[in-house]
Amino acid sequence: MSEAGFARLPSPPYYAVVFSSLRNGEDPEGYAAAAGRMLELARAQPGFLGMESARDADGFGITVSYWESEAAIRAWRDHAEHTEVRRHGRRHWYAHYELRVARVERASGFVPAP
Amino acid sequence: MSEAGFARLPSPPYYAVVFSSLRNGEDPEGYAAAAGRMLELARAQPGFLGMESARDADGFGITVSYWESEAAIRAWRDHAEHTEVRRHGRRHWYAHYELRVARVERASGFVPAP
Numbered sequence: 265m266s267e268a269g270f271a272r273l274p275s276p277p278y279y280a281v282v283f284s285s286l287r288n289g290e291d292p293e294g295y296a297a298a299a300g301r302m303l304e305l306a307r308a309q310p311g312f313l314g315m316e317s318a319r320d321a322d323g324f325g326i327t328v329s330y331w332e333s334e335a336a337i338r339a340w341r342d343h344a345e346h347t348e349v350r351r352h353g354r355r356h357w358y359a360h361y362e363l364r365v366a367r368v369e370r371a372s373g374f375v376p377a378p
Numbered sequence: 379m380s381e382a383g384f385a386r387l388p389s390p391p392y393y394a395v396v397f398s399s400l401r402n403g404e405d406p407e408g409y410a411a412a413a414g415r416m417l418e419l420a421r422a423q424p425g426f427l428g429m430e431s432a433r434d435a436d437g438f439g440i441t442v443s444y445w446e447s448e449a450a451i452r453a454w455r456d457h458a459e460h461t462e463v464r465r466h467g468r469r470h471w472y473a474h475y476e477l478r479v480a481r482v483e484r485a486s487g488f489v490p491a492p
Contacts, residue, residue: 269398269400269434269438270398270400270474270476271398271476273478276478280394280396280478280480282394282396282442282482284383284384284385284430284432284442286383286384316398316438316440317440318398318432318433318434318438318439318440319432319434320383320432320433320434321435324383324430324432325432326430326431326432326440326442328396328398328440328442354488354490355490358488358490359489359490360384360487360488360489361487361488362384362385362485362486362487362488363485363486363487364387364390364394364482364484364485365482365483365484365485366394366480366481366482366483367480367481367483368396368478368479368480369479369480369481370478370479371476371477371478371479372476372477373474373475373476373477374468374472374474374475374476375473375474376468376469376472376473
């Protein structure tokens with residue numbers, strides 16, 4: 265993944281939704297299409313700041329989405345198409361997931377000197 | 379990854395350190411040994427609650443460690459061996475990293491019915 269893997273975020277405070285999941289390995293095409301569509305939809309939501317995601321070859325993944333406010337997170341949770349995709353995912357794609365909503369209080373980063 | 383990939387956490391509130399990184403691809407053995415040693419050390423720290431980690435085949439990864447308090451996070455940051463490994467990592471292992479410290483306010487999870 266290129267530098268595009270990193271979200272470009274404002275200074276804290278902001279909010280993070282940490283979504284850890286274990287895929288069941290079924291329907292990789294349907295899952296990939298839905299993941300792309302959800303990123304496209306999320307980007308269009310008010311208060312969306314960015315998203316980062318990584319998944320091991322064995323199906324365990326972490327996606328963190330960043331938001332301006334808890335109200336923006338609730339609005340995204342209640343988005344009709346997102347709600348339907350989550351329902352589908354519980355039936356078809358996940359062996360287990362955990363979701364944590366957090367308030368980011370400080371941040372720092374590092375890129376090596378050239 | 380088995381269910382061992384998920385941290386078993388208490389009810390919120392607690393704290394999360396979200397570490398997103400892009401590996402430079404160098405020294406995979408040294409990096410893997412240090413990652414294992416850091417997990418072993420972190421587990422022995424007061425206030426450590428758990429850790430989850432995933433990395434794409436192309437080197438972008440997210441590791442989230444969970445802690446009882448900000449004081450526990452500061453103590454881990456200041457741990458001498460951890461400090462030395464971070465310094466080594468900036469010189470040898472990472473093309474870029476971002477770190478965010480957040481207070482987890484709510485959590486939920488899902489496992490399919492059998």
